[in-house]
Amino acid sequence: MTLAKQVYRVLLRRSATFALTVIVGALLFERAFDQGADSIFEQVNKEKLWKHIKHKYEEPRDE
Template structure:
Protein backbone atom coordinates (compact mmCIF):
# COMPACT_ATOMS: atom_id res chain seq x y z
CA UNK A 1 0.00 0.00 0.00
CA UNK A 2 1.58 3.26 -1.12
CA UNK A 3 1.56 6.66 0.52
CA UNK A 4 -1.15 8.03 -1.80
CA UNK A 5 -3.46 5.14 -1.10
CA UNK A 6 -2.95 5.48 2.66
CA UNK A 7 -3.70 9.21 2.58
CA UNK A 8 -6.77 8.59 0.47
CA UNK A 9 -8.10 5.91 2.84
CA UNK A 10 -7.42 7.98 5.97
CA UNK A 11 -8.50 11.46 4.84
CA UNK A 12 -10.16 11.75 1.44
CA UNK A 13 -12.41 8.70 1.41
CA UNK A 14 -15.03 10.32 3.66
CA UNK A 15 -16.24 13.89 3.24
CA UNK A 16 -16.35 14.51 6.99
CA UNK A 17 -12.68 13.63 7.51
CA UNK A 18 -11.68 15.70 4.48
CA UNK A 19 -13.59 18.70 5.84
CA UNK A 20 -12.00 18.24 9.27
CA UNK A 21 -8.56 18.00 7.68
CA UNK A 22 -9.21 21.22 5.72
CA UNK A 23 -10.33 23.10 8.82
CA UNK A 24 -7.41 21.82 10.92
CA UNK A 25 -4.83 22.60 8.24
CA UNK A 26 -6.28 26.10 7.72
CA UNK A 27 -6.10 26.75 11.47
CA UNK A 28 -2.47 25.64 11.75
CA UNK A 29 -1.46 27.47 8.55
CA UNK A 30 -3.05 30.71 9.81
CA UNK A 31 -1.37 30.46 13.20
CA UNK A 32 2.04 29.69 11.70
CA UNK A 33 1.73 32.45 9.08
CA UNK A 34 0.75 34.95 11.79
CA UNK A 35 3.73 34.08 13.99
CA UNK A 36 6.21 34.20 11.11
CA UNK A 37 4.99 37.54 9.75
CA UNK A 38 4.82 39.11 13.23
CA UNK A 39 8.41 38.10 13.97
CA UNK A 40 9.56 39.31 10.55
CA UNK A 41 7.83 42.68 11.06
CA UNK A 42 9.43 43.12 14.49
CA UNK A 43 12.87 42.16 13.16
CA UNK A 44 12.64 44.63 10.25
CA UNK A 45 11.38 47.43 12.52
CA UNK A 46 13.64 46.73 15.50
CA UNK A 47 14.34 49.94 17.39
CA UNK A 48 11.44 51.78 15.76
CA UNK A 49 8.47 50.27 17.59
CA UNK A 50 6.95 51.79 20.71
CA UNK A 51 7.87 48.83 22.89
CA UNK A 52 11.53 49.36 21.97
CA UNK A 53 11.65 53.14 22.58
CA UNK A 54 9.04 53.74 25.30
CA UNK A 55 11.63 53.95 28.09
CA UNK A 56 13.08 57.08 26.41
CA UNK A 57 9.73 58.93 26.64
CA UNK A 58 8.06 57.61 29.77
CA UNK A 59 8.98 58.96 33.17
Protein backbone atom coordinates in the same frame (compact mmCIF):
# COMPACT_ATOMS: atom_id res chain seq x y z
CA MET B 1 1.57 1.01 1.52
CA THR B 2 2.71 4.35 0.18
CA LEU B 3 2.24 7.53 2.14
CA ALA B 4 -0.20 8.97 -0.40
CA LYS B 5 -2.46 5.92 -0.20
CA GLN B 6 -2.37 5.99 3.58
CA VAL B 7 -3.22 9.72 3.72
CA TYR B 8 -6.08 9.17 1.28
CA ARG B 9 -7.43 6.22 3.26
CA VAL B 10 -7.26 7.99 6.62
CA LEU B 11 -8.06 11.64 5.83
CA LEU B 12 -9.57 12.08 2.38
CA ARG B 13 -11.85 9.11 1.77
CA ARG B 14 -14.97 10.43 3.47
CA SER B 15 -16.42 13.91 3.05
CA ALA B 16 -16.56 14.63 6.78
CA THR B 17 -12.91 13.78 7.40
CA PHE B 18 -11.90 15.66 4.25
CA ALA B 19 -13.74 18.78 5.44
CA LEU B 20 -12.22 18.47 8.91
CA THR B 21 -8.76 18.05 7.38
CA VAL B 22 -9.22 21.19 5.27
CA ILE B 23 -10.48 23.23 8.22
CA VAL B 24 -7.71 22.12 10.58
CA GLY B 25 -5.10 22.65 7.86
CA ALA B 26 -6.40 26.16 7.17
CA LEU B 27 -6.32 27.06 10.87
CA LEU B 28 -2.79 25.75 11.32
CA PHE B 29 -1.59 27.51 8.17
CA GLU B 30 -3.20 30.78 9.25
CA ARG B 31 -1.57 30.60 12.68
CA ALA B 32 1.88 29.81 11.27
CA PHE B 33 1.59 32.50 8.57
CA ASP B 34 0.48 35.11 11.12
CA GLN B 35 3.35 34.36 13.48
CA GLY B 36 5.84 34.38 10.61
CA ALA B 37 4.56 37.71 9.30
CA ASP B 38 4.69 39.24 12.80
CA SER B 39 8.25 38.01 13.24
CA ILE B 40 9.35 39.49 9.91
CA PHE B 41 7.59 42.79 10.71
CA GLU B 42 9.36 43.05 14.05
CA GLN B 43 12.75 42.26 12.50
CA VAL B 44 12.28 44.91 9.80
CA ASN B 45 11.11 47.51 12.34
CA LYS B 46 13.53 46.71 15.14
CA GLU B 47 14.14 49.68 17.45
CA LYS B 48 11.27 51.60 15.82
CA LEU B 49 8.31 50.09 17.66
CA TRP B 50 6.91 51.47 20.91
CA LYS B 51 7.79 48.37 22.91
CA HIS B 52 11.44 48.80 21.93
CA ILE B 53 11.73 52.53 22.73
CA LYS B 54 9.23 53.14 25.54
CA HIS B 55 11.95 53.00 28.20
CA LYS B 56 13.29 56.28 26.78
CA TYR B 57 10.01 58.15 27.30
CA GLU B 58 8.32 56.61 30.34
CA GLU B 59 9.14 57.78 33.81
CA PRO B 60 9.63 55.18 36.52
CA ARG B 61 6.75 54.86 38.99
CA ASP B 62 7.27 55.70 42.65
CA GLU B 63 5.31 53.19 44.65
